[in-house]
């Protein structure tokens with residue numbers, strides 16, 4: 001089993017300390033959302049990746065999809081020059097993060113299946129024909145709206161199909177975990193095993209009974225409100241981690257920072273990506289968590305889920 005990074009395939013054990021949902025590059029685009037994040041300060045991003053690496057960070061999972069500002073060439077360059085493993089994706093984000101004519105939104109379900117599988121097998125389209133070599137995605141990123149009814153069901157089905165055919169993990173943006181019961185049922189009804197789905201931003205809906213039920217079914221749960229005061233992480237996130245680990249469900253948790261906007265990075269005065277190894281890991285250690293659990297929720301769990309059959 002191997003994990004596909006932007007610089008090649010690696011063993012799952014080599015992923016190490018990993019921010020399970022982040023953004024390392026977002027090209028500015030003309031999109032409807034006024035709050036659409038942009039992240040394009042090449043040298044500053046590289047410098048901060050070096051700090052992340054020095055602090056013990058090993059890998060980053062980039063969640064910006066094609067046509068929404070992804071640049072596989074930049075990700076490749078940033079990884080090569082920082083020594084941080086980067087895993088890129090194919091897939092789709094919320095509609096509001098795309099220019100009006102973005103191709104993914106013109107596709108039928110069948111066309112979308114072909115498109116996703118083509119990227120997984122033949123590489124990120126913006127990197128094809130590179131002298132440096134083609135960059136491949138390591139997972140499928142998708143996004144759902146507040147309800148299943150408002151979500152692009154044909155694209156969700158396409159992602160499920162692509163995952164079934166390739167084994168790739170799906171990381172799914174949720175709107176604060178809303179309607180996740182109906183959305184996960186829609187997906188598993190189409191044959192996807194819960195371990196192929198990572199539910200993002202679930203800590204924004206701190207319903208412990210729901211989290212435990214989802215984890216027991218086998219879904220991965222991603223938490224990332226560490227530095228988002230409006231979600232009251234002291235009251236919610238940190239207690240969720242404690243309760244989930246105590247319930248023996250540590251292997252379903254994936255921690256992340258999701259610093260999608262440049263303003264959240266240290267180079268523009270934000271908390272910065274090195275907060276993951278420096279602040280989050282340190283606090284878990286101080287709180288007395290077992291090393292085994294810390295390694296699982298800060299890298300081991302996402303590594304196991306990203307690993308698929310070796311292509312060679």
Ligand SMILES: [Zn+2]
Nearest residue numbers: 022063258260
């Ligand atoms: Zn994100």
